[in-house]
Amino acid sequence: MTTTNVAVSNRDKRHKPPQETNQPPMSSPSSFTSLPRDLVLNILVRLPKRLYPILCCVSKNLRSLVRSDEIQETRSSHGKDSLYICAKDATIDEENIFTDTYHWFNLRRVEKSNTENVLVSVDFSFLPETCRRSASVVAYGPEMFFIPGVNHYSSSFRIFDTQSGNVRQGPSLLAYRMHNCVALVGGKIYVIGGCREDDLIAESFDLKKEAWEPALRPHEEESRIWTYGIGAPLDRKVCAVSFVQGLTCYDTRDGSCESSELPFGMWWRSGVCVIDNVLFVYFTRFGLMWYDTELRLWRVVYDLDLDKPLGFVAMDEYYGKLAFLWRKPSLLFPGSIEIWCRMIGLARSEAGFSGAAEPSQLLRIVPPTFSFNHCLSVG
Helix, strand or coil, rough: CHHHHHHHHHHHHHHHCCCCCCCCCCCCHHHHHHCHHHHHHHHHHCHHHHHHHHHHCCCCCCCCHHHHHHHHHCCCHCCCCEEEEEEEEECCCCCCCEEEEEEEEEEEEEECCCEEEEEEEEEECCCHHHHHHCCCCEEEEEEEEEEHHHHHHHHCCCCECCCCCCCCCCCCCCCEEECEEEEEEEEEEECCCCCCCCCCEEEEEECCCCEEEEECCCCCCHHHHHHHEEEECCEECCCCCCCCCCCEEEECCCEEEEECCCCCCCHHHHHEECCCEEEEEEECCCCCEECCCCCCEEEECCCCCCCCCCCCEEEEECCCCEEEEEEEECCCCCCCEEEEEEEEEEEEEEEEEEEECCCEEEEEECCCCCEEEEEEEEC
8 A cells, every 4th residue: 555655655756746946938030030020130240250150050041130231230320240360561761771660540421321430540659569560460340459470579479459549569479470371260360371480380368268379380381471361250260461482371270371372473462362262362363352261263353343453452341341451543633642442242143253342431531651451340
């Protein structure tokens, strides 16, 4: 009898419905996107755009929102994005002594406008001279990272917060470097080359740990590639665009390298950028081109007619479009140079990329000795 009662009691326990709790249910992407659209957009624009690729992997609804024109218009109305542009002013005095002076500018939206932009001079005098003329600068969210190396070896490292205006001394690099190839890949800043032969060829800065660590040695050790190559992140690779060996891509996972040729024609360090994991380069002979990683071929962005620049261009992503800056002789002020800007919408199809250029805008008139040196998308 006792045994039977126990068995019944245990069976009752097994079939007893789970007790209700006061804990709120777990939220899901669908519950978030079911909120009023304006509210969702205003939440998303407050996130750094570096997180958008992650949101694209969460759900189709979030991916469509992040890639929509609405999100870019909302970011524009909040003045979230900007371009930081460095120009070098190369002058020569009566004694034939060359002097390079570096000027920084900020391209941002005119208040209460989604189309007009202004190029404002930025006072970087509080930064050390080595930072203002740094050969390699990368941006991550609102921060800019100045990697040492122009005319002398250094391991100094500075971080500038564009929102607060504060600059801080970062941990020193593991090796003294001069010219080098730099790119941001997978939450780490990779620095390759520019060191003495017996030093560490590659190292990386972990953005979370804020510490430098050795990186895998590149299988391609031709020093000129990494010394003079312009770094660009592509997939999980650091790609060096150089006149020495065209395009050389270093896989950060195993150190392997692969190379391909560049189209014949002039290009500039500030005319190289990556948008949505696609590498774009402007060539004087062919115009704007992109690299097809599947076919390993350079292809022209079609349906795009750009004014012929007077050498040196600058470009990067700006509110979901490609901001393209170039120089041309000034008709109003002979002997001076005008800086113009045009926004280009890029659309991808099975045929490749097509470009839709918006009306151009005159931004500034500068001396003829000005040339673009860096162009960074910050936001």
